[in-house]
Amino acid sequence: MLKRLEEGSTRTVTSAEGQPEKYVLMNFEVSWDVMPDVAVEALPEATRERMDELFELVHAKPQKAVQELREMMVLHPEVPCLTNWLINCLRAGTKADRREAMELCQGLFSRMPDYFFARTTLADLWLDERDVDKAAELIFGPGCVLTRLYPERKVFHISEVRHWFYLCARIKILRGEPEIAVGWQLAYGI
Template sequence: MKNASSSNGEPVVLYLSEYEITCEPIQDKRYRKLPREVKDEFDRLHDLAITDPRKAIEELPHWIERYPNIPMLHNYLSVAYSKIGARRELEQTVLENLRRNPDYLFARLNYADICMARGDYQKVAEILDNKFDLRLLYPHRKRFHISEFVGFMSVIGRYFIGIGERESAEVVYEALREIAPDDPSTRRLRKELHLSVVRRLARRLLRTPEKMRSPQRHQDTKDQSP
């Protein structure tokens, strides 16, 4: 457990509880009830959002209209908009997914990413209900997919960097490095940790010359005294 502070001064507690991380698919009840051919189409749309996002953007609204409460379809559309840099449509899709599926982890994480890009770290804490551990956020679950773990830890790691809690961010990074050392999210967090150190050192260096010049200015003033 690690105590920190949020951007509005409220205490933040980082827990690292025990839970199972799996690479096996974790399917919700709504998805499990779908016909096999529909699931195959969803798999195709997932790949299409990455390989041909514009084509995915054409097709996905039709599927979302048919299956509005399947959160992964909104997520695929978010990925496609992100790939082509359509920020306004991306945010609209993320918010719609969160509205329809408020407990869906990736909808929360996608919106948290948008808020961090704006520097709104207080909103990030609200999105996560001030719970910086998957078991606290989803107490009924003891098992999480590795993509859920990586996505969640990446977001809270960058959140802690943003509010100046480097020690907490390092704890998160070590957990990520142990489970998913080669994942792009792990590398991104490592890079941002490094940049946070560089920025902190740069601020110190910018302050140091001013402190060094002050005695000289004081001495010059004394020398000019009658």
């Protein structure tokens, strides 16, 4: 994990020789490790193993995962990643599939507003529909800072950070501010 950075700081730390040592730009840690999820950990081992397999299928052949994800989502509504995976599979489908994805995502965000990917996936879907203002309201929220959206969190998974940076850049591009988007785009390459 990256070293935790100080709240709200943007400063340079210098070495004894006066040379810049590091730049402090974020006020949270980034983890590459699997984030703890009590709901997933409570599932039977066989279900967790199948989820690992489904995760691969979602990325390789999304349409082949749809039916099983629908079933698992009903069996385990307390596990939001199953719904999020289904939403992402449906995004690649027909217009009706994309409409269903939007409805599922709005429902997921309504039920679990603290689930990070409910927020970011919903913003992404709104951007797909060119509703930039709704997406910006979700992503930039209070102060355009990730930890203001989730003040109780100090650690974010790299996939969360990258998705948030990607959406920030996409919003700025769609608002006609490509020069601002460049900074977000560079951050996205973490």
